[in-house]
Structures are given as structure tokens and as C-alpha cells.
Amino acid sequence: MSAFPTLHWTDHHGQTCSARWRSESGVPAPRRVMQVDDQTPADTAYRLACEGTALLWQGDFHNGRQLLQALARRMDKRAAAGRRTSSREAPTGPAQAFHLHRKRQAERARTLGMLLIPVSAGHLIPLRRAPDVALACQEAYGEAQEDYVIALRELQGLIGAHEWRKKGVPVPALGAAIHPHYGVFSPVRGEYLDLMKQAPLPAALAPNSRAYDIGTGTGVLAAILAQRGVQHVVATDMAPRALACAHDNLSRLGLTAQVTLQQTDLFPPGQVPLIVCNPPWVPARPNSSVEQAVYDPDSQMLKGFLAGLASHLSAGGEGWLILSDLAEHLGLRSREDLLQWIDQAGLQVAGRLDIRPRHGKAYDPQDPLHAARAAEVTSLWRLTPKPVAGP
Known part of the structure; x- marks a missing residue:
């Protein structure tokens, strides 16, 4: 874990906190991190994510998943509106269509990857109603001796991979x-x-x-x-x-x-x-x-x-x-x-x-x-x- 960069943020009490940043896809550690929870409106969270502020979730785990879905719906709605009203990026051939498709995929992944989840040593999630993801994380990462932070989307990928591996x-x-x-x-x-x-x-x-x-x-x-x-x-x-x-x-x-x-x-x-x-x-x-x-x-x-x-x-x-x-x-x-x-x-x-x-x-x-x-x-x-x- 010492090879991973350290994230720093300020909690709701004004205390400085830190944990390792982990990203299997090599996404750089976000520069700005703020805590959010069940009281954070989805529109606010979406605006912050689009601006490049990472959102460290501190609320109920299932509500965090719902927030991620809400962010995805807002992204899809904006993308659909952009395709209807703008022709500047209209592809002129299959290669351009491919590169534009990948560009949109990357933008979507970047924005949705701004919703983060804290993970304690031993791959335990210290949130209400959090699932047991220790085995899924251990299969992908190995042992964890210290706390770290990952994107919720990556955690979902770990869980999905674990299910495919089982079935x-x-x-x-x-x-x-x-x-x-x-x-x-x-x-x-x-x-x-x-x-x-x-x-x-x-x-x-x-x-x-x-x-x-x-x-x-x-x-x-x-x-x-x-x-x-x-x-x-x-x-x-x-x-x-x-x-x-x-x-x-x-x-x-x-x-x-x-x-x-x-x-x-x-x-x-x-x-x-x-x-x-x-x-x-x-x-x-x-x-x-x-x-x-x-x-x-x-x-x-x-x-x-x-x-x-x-x-x-x-x-x-x-x-x-x-x-x-x-x-x-x-x-x-x-x-x-x-x-x-x-x-x-x-x-x-x-x-x-x-x-x-x-x-x-x-x-x-x-x-x-x-x-x-x-x-x-x-x-x-x-x-x-x-x-x-x-x-």
C-alpha cells in the first residue's frame, strides 16, 4: 500500500483526515475531496463531481449506491440533450464515431468515479448497511493492513468480478x-x-x-x-x-x-x-x-x-x-x-x-x-x- 498516494480531506468537525488512494485503472488521486452524506442533494453532488471535486461518502451504503445511479441519470440526460442540440462533434466517419464514443465513455467514468467509499484495514466498509466485501477485495488486491479509499464504481466492479468468479x-x-x-x-x-x-x-x-x-x-x-x-x-x-x-x-x-x-x-x-x-x-x-x-x-x-x-x-x-x-x-x-x-x-x-x-x-x-x-x-x-x- 505504500506505493499508493495519500488522500487528505477535512471532516465535518474540521479535523484533517487521510487515507491511501487506490485505483486499479490508474486514475490519479483527486486533488479536492469533501465529505458528503444522505443529506447531500443529488444536483449538488453532480455539480461538484463535474467540477472535479471528489465526494467521500459518509452516509448509508445503499443510499450511496442510489446517489451513484442519480449521477448516472443526470449524465445520460445531459449527453442525450447534447447530441440533439449540437452538431459540432457529429462524427464524419466510423473512426471518429469510435473515438467520440470512447471520449464520452471516459468522461462518464471520470465523473461517476468521483463518488468515493472509505475502506478500513481488512477490507471493511465503515458505513451503515455496507455489504461484506472483504473476500471480493482480497481476491483483487490481496491483504490490506491500512485504510484506503476507492471509487464506488470500482468497488461495484470488484463485487461483480467476485460473483463471476464464483458462478x-x-x-x-x-x-x-x-x-x-x-x-x-x-x-x-x-x-x-x-x-x-x-x-x-x-x-x-x-x-x-x-x-x-x-x-x-x-x-x-x-x-x-x-x-x-x-x-x-x-x-x-x-x-x-x-x-x-x-x-x-x-x-x-x-x-x-x-x-x-x-x-x-x-x-x-x-x-x-x-x-x-x-x-x-x-x-x-x-x-x-x-x-x-x-x-x-x-x-x-x-x-x-x-x-x-x-x-x-x-x-x-x-x-x-x-x-x-x-x-x-x-x-x-x-x-x-x-x-x-x-x-x-x-x-x-x-x-x-x-x-x-x-x-x-x-x-x-x-x-x-x-x-x-x-x-x-x-x-x-x-x-x-x-x-x-x-x-
Whole structure:
């Protein structure tokens, strides 16, 4: 906790108080903090939050949740009014629509993140009717030996992640559930997992049944490979949380004997007949740890995977790249770019399996990115090294 900055504020009695500031998304500590409670009008709280004053809640916990909902309603109302009356920010293309959408999301997150909750050592909330969040916080943060302050929205995220971790996410392609940890991307979109189940395994696996899963996350792709009969999978990730999550899931599934976890950037040493990777699909800057599974600045992980793939494939091997074309429909990356990177990496396309998304946003005309989502296709690209030209 000593690595976190300290917040200072004055209580209702004029006494100076302090506690550590905690934000998993890296939001800087607010400069101005004032105590608010059940007597604070929602309009006042909204004005202060918009002005950049953080509101440290001291009232009933459930009333604090209601205040957060009231702030969200005011933000939505103002945003809707702004879209009706102003055309200055009207997007002229899909890329601008995407960036405007993310800008509004960031503004909303910043304002709603101004409502703070005090947490005592041991992850206890010293408020009336506060829930027991000790286990949810411990799963995400570890032990807490001193008091700290977090945004109520982040606390809600911790609680939600804890529930997902308990219940699990059903994965039909696996015939089981995956239990995501806080900060690790959940495999809620099952269509790309169906592609993993359907793709024909390379013949080169028969004499050498080994594979790599690059950027394993929850471990779901490694688990599918193991279930399909691959005898040894090395699953890599840079994030300790992801590796802990993958170990938990593989243990639940009884697959730890087949899958070895390794903390490394992209590839482990050696060559294998099959390497799979599901990199972040959208080339943009993530705003939080969990967004790192969705947003890949300048397609760095995608380019890194393609650049190193050929040298890590054994004879007759394949690399499976699982990628949505949403970025293409948003104007953030072209198909020509992708094909050029594949070619420059000394690779060729041996085949491709496509599938349409099944999530609700693809069919919601009110979604700001509906046109791109409706056209989206997720593909499993089967890549092989290009033949070496003869003398």
C-alpha cells in the first residue's frame, strides 16, 4: 500500500483526515475531496463531481449506491440533450464515431468515479448497511493492513468480478465453465471459442503433440486444445493475475498435467506444430487493466505475434490467429494492413474460418457503433510459413 498516494480531506468537525488512494485503472488521486452524506442533494453532488471535486461518502451504503445511479441519470440526460442540440462533434466517419464514443465513455467514468467509499484495514466498509466485501477485495488486491479509499464504481466492479468468479462463465465449446478473476478478460463471446473447437488440427501434431497459447488470459484456449487431445500446451502471459486465473481454471478442469503456465512476453523458446493467439482486437489505448484484452495500441501484440510466429513453428506447423474485423469496420485498421503484416512476417494464409457475433450489441440499433458491430466477422486465420524459394 505504500506505493499508493495519500488522500487528505477535512471532516465535518474540521479535523484533517487521510487515507491511501487506490485505483486499479490508474486514475490519479483527486486533488479536492469533501465529505458528503444522505443529506447531500443529488444536483449538488453532480455539480461538484463535474467540477472535479471528489465526494467521500459518509452516509448509508445503499443510499450511496442510489446517489451513484442519480449521477448516472443526470449524465445520460445531459449527453442525450447534447447530441440533439449540437452538431459540432457529429462524427464524419466510423473512426471518429469510435473515438467520440470512447471520449464520452471516459468522461462518464471520470465523473461517476468521483463518488468515493472509505475502506478500513481488512477490507471493511465503515458505513451503515455496507455489504461484506472483504473476500471480493482480497481476491483483487490481496491483504490490506491500512485504510484506503476507492471509487464506488470500482468497488461495484470488484463485487461483480467476485460473483463471476464464483458462478463462472459457461463455455459450450469447452463443455464447462471458466471462472474469470478480477482484471482478467472474461470469455463472454463464445463464437471465437467455437472456431477453436472446429478448426482442423495440423497433421504435424500427430508425432509431436505440443502447442503454445500466447496471451492465455483465463486459460480457455489452452483448455480447449488440451480437451482436443494436445498432450502438452505451454500457455504464456505477462500478467500475474492472468496466470493465477489460468491456473485456477486448469485445476478445476483437471488439465494441469497437460498445460504448463509461463510468464513471458509472447513466445516461449522452442518450436511446436501449433501456436494459437487471440490478441486484443482493437488498436487503441486501454484505459484500465481489463481493457488490455480488448485494446492493443498500434496493434503491437498482433504485430509481435506475426513477426515471431514463423521462427517458432516446427515443420508442417500452423499458427492460429483469432481476430475480429471490427477494427476494419471502424476504420482503425485495414484488411490490407493485416495481409501486409502477414506477408512481411514470411507467412501465408492456409485457410480461414469465419463466424458472426452473437452478442446483443450487434443487433442493437441504439448502440453508437451499431453499423460496425452489425458487419463484424470473427475469423480464425490458419497461418503457415511461406515456402523457401529454391536456388
